[in-house]
Amino acid sequence: MLEIRNLSVTYPDGTPALQNLSISLGTREVLGIIGESGSGKSTLALAIMRLLPPDANVKGEIIYNGKDILRLSKSELERVRGTEIAMIFQDALSAFDPLMRVGPQIVEKAVTNKTLGYKEARARAIDLMRGLGVTNPEARFDAYPHELSGGLRQRAFIAMGLFQKPKIIILDEPTSALDVITQAQLIQTIRGLKEGGLSMIFITHDIALASTICDRVAVLYAGKMMEYGSVHQVIHRPIHPYTQGLIESTPTLTSVRRGLKAMKGYLPNLKSLPGGCRFHPRCPFATDICRSVDPELAELSDGRLVACHMAADSK
Amino acid sequence: MRSPPFLSLRNIVKRFTKVVGGQTTLITAVDNVNLDIFLGQSVGIIGESGSGKTTLGKIMVKLLDPDGGTISFGQKDITRLKGSGLRDFRASVQMIFQDPYSSLDPKMRVKDLIADFYRLANKKPTREDILRQLELVSLDQDVADKFPHELSGGQRQRVAIARALSLNPKLIVADEPVSALDVSIRSQILQLLAKLQGQAGVTYVLITHDIATLPLLVDYIYVMYAGSIVESAPTRTLIDRPLHPYTKALISAVPDLDGNRESGLPIPPGDVEEATHSGGCKYYGRCPYAMAVCRDVEPSLRTVEKGVMVACHLLNR
Numbered sequence: 001m002l003e004i005r006n007l008s009v010t011y012p013d014g015t016p017a018l019q020n021l022s023i024s025l026g027t028r029e030v031l032g033i034i035g036e037s038g039s040g041k042s043t044l045a046l047a048i049m050r051l052l053p054p055d056a057n058v059k060g061e062i063i064y065n066g067k068d069i070l071r072l073s074k075s076e077l078e079r080v081r082g083t084e085i086a087m088i089f090q091d092a093l094s095a096f097d098p099l100m101r102v103g104p105q106i107v108e109k110a111v112t113n114k115t116l117g118y119k120e121a122r123a124r125a126i127d128l129m130r131g132l133g134v135t136n137p138e139a140r141f142d143a144y145p146h147e148l149s150g151g152l153r154q155r156a157f158i159a160m161g162l163f164q165k166p167k168i169i170i171l172d173e174p175t176s177a178l179d180v181i182t183q184a185q186l187i188q189t190i191r192g193l194k195e196g197g198l199s200m201i202f203i204t205h206d207i208a209l210a211s212t213i214c215d216r217v218a219v220l221y222a223g224k225m226m227e228y229g230s231v232h233q234v235i236h237r238p239i240h241p242y243t244q245g246l247i248e249s250t251p252t253l254t255s256v257r258r259g260l261k262a263m264k265g266y267l268p269n270l271k272s273l274p275g276g277c278r279f280h281p282r283c284p285f286a287t288d289i290c291r292s293v294d295p296e297l298a299e300l301s302d303g304r305l306v307a308c309h310m311a312a313d314s315k
Numbered sequence: 316m317r318s319p320p321f322l323s324l325r326n327i328v329k330r331f332t333k334v335v336g337g338q339t340t341l342i343t344a345v346d347n348v349n350l351d352i353f354l355g356q357s358v359g360i361i362g363e364s365g366s367g368k369t370t371l372g373k374i375m376v377k378l379l380d381p382d383g384g385t386i387s388f389g390q391k392d393i394t395r396l397k398g399s400g401l402r403d404f405r406a407s408v409q410m411i412f413q414d415p416y417s418s419l420d421p422k423m424r425v426k427d428l429i430a431d432f433y434r435l436a437n438k439k440p441t442r443e444d445i446l447r448q449l450e451l452v453s454l455d456q457d458v459a460d461k462f463p464h465e466l467s468g469g470q471r472q473r474v475a476i477a478r479a480l481s482l483n484p485k486l487i488v489a490d491e492p493v494s495a496l497d498v499s500i501r502s503q504i505l506q507l508l509a510k511l512q513g514q515a516g517v518t519y520v521l522i523t524h525d526i527a528t529l530p531l532l533v534d535y536i537y538v539m540y541a542g543s544i545v546e547s548a549p550t551r552t553l554i555d556r557p558l559h560p561y562t563k564a565l566i567s568a569v570p571d572l573d574g575n576r577e578s579g580l581p582i583p584p585g586d587v588e589e590a591t592h593s594g595g596c597k598y599y600g601r602c603p604y605a606m607a608v609c610r611d612v613e614p615s616l617r618t619v620e621k622g623v624m625v626a627c628h629l630l631n632r
């Protein structure tokens with residue numbers, strides 16, 4: 001569906017946000033992008049939507065339908081955005097104009113493009129909202145954004161993203177502002193979308209949440225991909241020490257019985273990354289080579305990719 | 316005999332007015348809550364957003380006055396006390412917030428932020444005192460001369476903890492202390508809080524929506540829903556054998572690393588804000604087991620076994 005080749009992004013202030021990332025999204029697949037602050041996970045989403053600041057230095061290719069999104073003309077890009085690829089992010093409140101009712105904002109693009117009349121559009125939006133678990137969708141259509149609870153607002157946001165029937169949706173921390181029960185409801189809804197044939201990129205800091213919905217996951221650290229494979233490989237049998245650390249430091253109701261481990265140190269400053277492997281100051285297994293040589297992403301015998309000198313040795 | 320509670324809340328009520336569509340409605344954020352804190356026994360308060368847990372925490376540290384009920388500190392009623400009458404209380408009870416950035420004055424250096432707290436007790440700290448506080452939370456000495464914006468989120472939360480500990484409090488009320496932090500930093504702070512429990516002898520009230528962070532730190536959990544406590548039990552009992560349907564839902568909604576939920580329980584529809592039922596059990600509209608009685612009669616919190624209290628008609632049958 002979507003193929004990203006050697007994508008690098010450097011912000012105008014010199015911050016290397018993403019380095020040489022190659023990743024692909026299959027049809028009906030949910031691809032998880034897992035990372036902490038500064039991992040580059042949101043930069044990736046913005047790059048795909050071409051929403052990065054115009055003076056950001058972007059290299060590489062993002063191939064969709066045989067064309068490179070990074071080289072599309074303005075009108076081609078307009079068509080891709082929304083009708084082919086839509087993006088949902090964490091903060092639904094900022095996605096809506098507070099002075100406009102929710103419903104008209106959901107249908108706005110289709111109505112101004114004259115692809116649908118307002119009456120038809122309204123009926124479709126209400127159907128869509130109902131399908132996304134919005135209770136009493138007729139009333140919600142006419143409500144103002146602040147009148148909806150966080151969970152309902154996020155559903156309305158998804159309805160806005162889905163209204164033009166995109167083939168791919170990018171979900172950037174879609175449930176982070178919600179509490180656990182609302183989050184679980186929304187994950188069920190997202191699973192339904194996957195069964196309905198949508199392909200998704202699911203961006204999250206929460207590795208446990210990723211394990212509940214993704215098919216394949218990539219773990220990013222400080223702008224670089226560290227491990228990439230199936231959920232079974234990466235989350236259940238992690239090889240990269242950073243992935244292992246993330247899992248060990250995620251408290252879950254069952255992991256507490258094993259005891260919680262903490263990763264040492266802090267996230268690095270992207271402008272003064274440590275030499276060699278960028279994770280080496282925090283890695284419990286770091287040796288001399290890790291301090292001097294940045295490990296290449298290498299394929300292991302089970303097909304996953306790992307950027308770690310230790311993993312390459314064991315092959 | 317158990318010693319008397321360190322802090323005791325009785326029949327606490329707090330109401331706020333909310334204007335919706337030009338109409339003023341009265342919202343009961345905390346509805347008749349009873350809660351005892353014993354030194355050495357840390358407690359967790361868990362609930363969704365809108366459950367009233369943060370309001371309750373602010374009342375507990377006297378940042379907010381309740382509209383009804385009493386707060387006792389030791390054996391003394393401090394509900395109406397202000398200013399100097401609260402000096403002992405302020406020195407022994409501290410609060411840590413979710414966002415360490417907004418709780419630290421950006422114009423002050425770390426050493427001054429910490430020194431400021433000593434002044435509350437008319438003490439003047441030496442540089443050694445400040446460095447000792449930083450060491451307690453595993454921060455390097457050079458942090459003392461930095462401003463909050465020069466620190467990472469995790470370092471800032473450590474400063475907030477160092478500051479809260481400066482007057483040797485007995486009790487720290489922590490409202491979502493790790494939820495704004497990165498995952499790899501979160502576990503460090505949880506471990507630090509656990510270490511301080513032993514080393515500095517503090518008792519915590521940990522307020523969170525994330526039940527997975529509780530077992531490491533607390534012995535007893537209160538579950539809040541729409542302003543009321545619906546279940547309270549020792550931590551392990553609550554997680555292994557939740558009794559209230561809402562507690563069951565909260566636990567089964569926690570994502571597990573195995574990719575499945577712990578139980579096959581249905582996820583309740585709606586959320587606290589839109590689905591709260593009045594006139595009976597507040598959970599009535601979302602509860603998969605609701606009966607006729609639940610619609611009309613609010614269940615009271617009853618002891619169902621030693622140390623376990625539940626407010627649910629299912630357990631009255």
